[in-house]
Amino acid sequence: MIVRHIDKITGSEREVHAANGNWTSRRMLLASDGMGFSFHETLIYEGTETLIWYKNHLEAVYCIEGEGEIETTEDRRIYPIRPGTMYALNKNDRHYLRASKTMRLICVFNPPLTGRETHDRDGSYPPAAS
Numbered sequence: 791m792i793v794r795h796i797d798k799i800t801g802s803e804r805e806v807h808a809a810n811g812n813w814t815s816r817r818m819l820l821a822s823d824g825m826g827f828s829f830h831e832t833l834i835y836e837g838t839e840t841l842i843w844y845k846n847h848l849e850a851v852y853c854i855e856g857e858g859e860i861e862t863t864e865d866r867r868i869y870p871i872r873p874g875t876m877y878a879l880n881k882n883d884r885h886y887l888r889a890s891k892t893m894r895l896i897c898v899f900n901p902p903l904t905g906r907e908t909h910d911r912d913g914s915y916p917p918a919a920s
């Protein structure tokens with residue numbers, strides 16, 4: 791059994807900050823926990839726009855606080871995000887993520903992240919094996 795409180799993740803090795811200051815990710819479960827997915831609480835800060843393209847991962851996201859939107863770059867569709875909204879990047883969808891009010895998101899990655907990943911120039915994380 792694994793039981794963890796967010797208070798113990800905050801400020802630890804499992805808390806990762808985006809280089810551009812747009813988000814903070816608190817990684818409650820990682821590959822080393824052996825669940826087959828990683829599970830994060832992510833804060834996306836008000837007024838930010840982040841280009842994301844998870845070529846090597848699938849991600850599902852559930853909003854529990856704040857407000858924002860995603861815009862897909864392929865077909866320019868805009869989807870509002872508010873508490874209760876879930877979106878799943880089942881096609882490795884490249885998109886912009888914008889927050890009009892700081893959002894608290896629960897994020898699940900498959901395959902799991904291994905630890906300290908931050909976005910590369912494309913807005914992706916490296917494949918799990920590298």
Ligand code: 9YT
Binds near residue numbers: 815842849887
């Ligand atoms: C929603 C999203 O992908 N935000 C960027 C950070 C990512 N969720 C992470 O590493 O936790």
